[in-house]
Amino acid sequence: MTQVRSARPAGPRRLWVDPLVRQPWWHGVLIATTSVGVAVLVRHSLEASWHFYFLPLLPAVMATALLAGRWSVALAIGLAVVANVMQVRGVSDQDIAVNSILFALISWGIAEVCQRLTQALRQSGRISHDLFVREAVLDTILTSAPxxxxxxxxxxxxxxxxxxxxxxxxxxxxxxxxxxxxxxxxxxxxxxxxxxxxxxxxxxxxxxxxxxxxxxxxxxxxxxxxxxxxxxxxxxxxxxxxQTQAEAVKDRGHDLALHLKRTWRLNSLGEMAATLAHELNQPLGAATVYLQAGRNALKQTGVEDDNAAEAFQLATSQLLRAGEIIRRMRDQITTGAHDLAEQRVSCLVEELAPVFTMISRDADVAIRLDIQDEDDHVLIDRIQIQQALSNLVRNAVEAVSNQHEGLVAVIGRSVQGQGYELTVEDNGPGIPKDRLDVLFQPMMTTKAGGMGLGLSVTRSIIESHGGQIIVGRSASGGASFSFRLPPITEFEAA
The missing domain is CATH 3.30.450.20 (PAS domain)
Structure with a gap:
């Protein structure tokens, strides 16, 4: 048997009820008189074949004892004695008295036995009822419990x-x-x-x-x-x-706590970024002035050559670009505004070429630029898109920096009527599937010393331009990040 049986019985089952509970007084009188009356009739019918005294009346007392209480038994014995005295003829009063007393004693003794039997039956009924109730309760508990x-x-x-x-x-x-x-x-x-x-x-x-x-x-x-x-x-x-639901609630609570912690850190970073944007503009501007002054001093001494001039020019342009990034960051934090203008993607990438060259040389990773210069007019915030593209290239270079013949490609193609698509791909190990869901979440990083903001900021920039970053696998098996920039409409061009 493999299953605990149900608490409900297989068929209808009536509960035991004590037949002597709360009987009216006339019920005992009726039982005593009826039993004695029937016994008298039986005795009278048997007189023709044999002479009987109290023997036929004994069942009447027994029946009363089984169906009623002791006072009803006493009434039945009294009625039986009276009926017997009235029917006996030719017997002395002494014999009648002796027989009546003996009948009363014997009848009372038998009645006591019947009473005890009745009590035992009632007790057995109560025990059976209690056992049935307990069994039903236990069956119900077991049926509803695992x-x-x-x-x-x-x-x-x-x-x-x-x-x-x-x-x-x-x-x-x-x-x-x-x-x-x-x-x-x-x-x-x-x-x-x-x-x-x-x-x-x-x-x-x-x-x-x-x-x-x-x-x-x-x-x-x-x-x-x-x-x-x-x-x-x-x-x-x-x-x-x-505990499945409880564990799920616990896990959700843990995720919520992590999310709140990241939100607090991002809010703190936002305040810090606004402070840095304000404080760094002045030293960056001063550094630009000092570089220009240094270049002029070299010219006056006649020491500056073409390489030094180019280095001064690149350093000055990068300082100006850093200052512009900080200014745009401050404007976006304070007002959320973008400085949208018509730009050419080929020119935008060409400005970043010296930066990519330094990144390639430092990491010993080849960076290949494949930018189509046809139909590359887009409406963007140039500085922010350059920042987003630089973030993607840096991440790709880091992914293949420990790999032999690491390669990063920046590919740009015009999508007819839908803008211009930029793709950054590498020949690295690719992105595990279990990392795709948290790839763009802020404060999530696997780099030692990383803050986990690069891809989060990049996605925010792309989405603020109405685009979307699509993550995939490159032809060489590495990672691929692509996004589209909005085209110039006829109304905007006018």
Whole structure:
């Protein structure tokens, strides 16, 4: 038998009712008079064949004792004595008196036996009723509770429907199967610890899990108790509790706490960025002036050559670009505005070529530019798009920096009527699937010393231009990041 039977009986069953509870007084009188009357008629009918005295009246007393109380028995004995005295003829008064007394004593003794028998029957009825109620309650509790009983080998002997539903298995299919087939990490040897007063400890990661046939996993709490040895083959009772929803709520709470922590850090970074944008403009401007003054001083001494002049020019342009980035950052933080203007993508990338050259030389990674200069007019914030493109190139270079013959390609193509598409791809290991969901989340990074803001800022810039970053796999098996820039409409061109 694999399933605890239901609390509802198989057929209609009436509860026991005590027949002598709260009987009216006339009920006992009616029983006594009727019993004695019937006995008198029987005695009278038998007088023709034999002479009887009190013997036919004895069943009347017994019937009264079985159906009524003691005072009704006394009434029946009195009526029987009177009826017998009225019917007896030719017997002395002494014999009648002696026989009446003997009848009364014997009848009362038999009545007492009948009364005790009745009490025993009533007690048996009450016990049967109590047992039925308790059985019904226990059946209801067991039917509604996830309970499993095991033998000493850890095989399932009995399982309730709720437990079978929790394990997503039919009760009959679970019978005589190892419990470890449904709950991973369960070992029948763990029950020995429970028998010594211990608890059933789950294996790492400190939780019981049940793998269901549909592929889902249920988190469980299992409590065990050991049965007495004389209840073989059952050895242990396991009480199961589903913790799947509780674990999900706990995980959501943990994720929410992390999200709130990241939000607080981003807010702090926003305040810091606004302060830095304000404070760094002045030293950057001063550095530009000093570079220009240094260049003029070299010219006056006649020492400056073409290489030095180019270096001074590149340093000055990068300082000016840094100052422009900081100014745009401050404007975006304070007002959220963009400085949109018509730009050519080929010119934008050409301005970044010296930066890409330095990145390539420092990391020993080749950076290939393949930019189509036809139909490359777009409406963008030049500085922000350059910042986004630089972030993607730096990430790609870092991904292949430890790889032999690492290569990063920046590809630009015009998409007829839909703008201009830029793609940054590499021949590195690519992006794992489990990282795609958190790739653009701020404060998420795998780099030592990284802040996890590069891709987050890049996506914000692209989305603020009405675009979307698409992550894929390059032809060489590495990562690929692409986005489209909005075209110049006829109205905007006018």
């Amino acid at each position: 309970i499993v009983t095991l033998d000493r080998q850890g095989h399932i002997r009995r399982i309730t429907p709720v437990a079978a539903e929790l394990l997503a298995v039919a009760p009959d299919a679970a019978a005589n199967r190892p419990f470890s087939a449904f709950v991973s990490g369960f070992d029948p040897a763990l029950l020995d610890k429970v028998g010594k007063g211990g608890i059933l400890d789950p294996p790492p990661p400190r939780r019981w899990t049940a793998a269901r046939p549909d592929g889902s996993v249920a988190s469980l709490i299992i409590r065990a108790d050991i049965l007495p040895d004389d209840i073989e083959p059952e050895h242990a009772v396991l009480s199961l509790a589903d």
